[in-house]
Amino acid sequence: MPLAELAAPPGWRSLCIISDLHLSADEPGTLRAFSRFVQQLAHDADCSALFVLGDLFDVWIGDDRPADAASRAVLAAFGQxxxxxxxVWLMHGNRDFLLADRFLALAQAQPLHDPTVLVFRGHRIALAHGDSLCTGDLPYQQFRAMVRNPAWQHAFLARPIDERERMARQIRSESERNKRTVGLTDVQPDAVLQLMQAAHAPVLVHGHTHEGRSHRVAGLAGWPDAQRHVLSDWHAHTHRPRGDALWVTPRGVERRSVY
Incomplete structure (x- = not known):
């Protein structure tokens, strides 16, 4: 099955890619950093579009959830x-895969399939959240398949909001325990190669693992200089705040801090 493709209009000068902001009312500093960043993008003549590769929110239990500081900040920022x-193009992550049409309409954003091939000025760039590339974590891949099933989502969304919130907290707690026990599972090289080959793309951009680094990709036929760029998560409430953005320009891919 061919991958989804998105062709950037000829007039686009550059575009910005972010992921794993995990926005929450519990982290007002990160919300402020996000609002400042998007305000700068709105006034930046060189920025033509924003792509969010998943986990914009720390958790999303359905579009019918009551508005909070995080959702209000996003609606205001995207309105600018x-x-x-x-x-704005939004991809689902492992925390906010229940974002749906109602919120996208309010946010004036477009859904972005995971994965998607972005074609910018003749260059092909594969975009993904990244969790589907962590094929070595079999229990997670089974969980991912379950919660992405429309029947599971329909049953979950039929539950009362307080019950959904309780279930989401339990899932997050178990996920955090697993990270402390075995570490955050990285992407698997064979999964990376398979995606880039299917995309016919020498560049892959993804999030999920929060690494904030770039790597050469060996073994991609025809592209000895293939690159994999991993986005950082955003976290303002630390001694050394984290957060980056990747800019796709006519010169290539550039990493910039958001602080």
């Missing part, structure tokens, strides 16, 4: 981009 005629 819409006013500046800069489109």
């Amino acid at each position: 981009l819409a006013a500046a005629r800069k489109p």
Whole structure:
């Protein structure tokens, strides 16, 4: 089955890619950093679009959830981009895979399939959240398949909001315990190669593992200089705040701090 493709309009000058912000009312510093960053994008003549590769929110239990500081910050920020005629594309992550049409309409954002091949000025770039590439973590892949099943989602969304919140807290707690026990599972090289080959793309951009580094990809036929760029998570409430963005420009891919 061919991968989804998105062709950037010829007029786009550059675009910005972020992921794993994990926005939450519990982290007001990160919300402020996000709002400042998007405000800068809205006024940046070189930025033509924003791509979010999943986990914009720390958790999302359905579009019918009551508005909180995080969702209000996102709607206000994306409204600035819409006013500046800069489109926003949102990909599901492992924390916010229940984002749906109602919120996307309010946010004036477009859904972005995972994975998608972005074609920018003739260059092909594979975009993914990254969790599907962690094929060595079999229990997680089984969990991912379950919660992405429409029947499971329908049953979950039919539950009362307080019950959904309780279930989401339990899932997050178990996930954090697993990370402390075995570490955050990295992507598998064979899964990376398979995706890049299917995309016919010498560049892959993804999040999920929070690494914030770039790597050469060996073994991709025809592209000896293939690159994999991993986005950082965002976290303002630390001694050394984390957060980066990747800019796709006519010169290539550039990493910049958001602080």
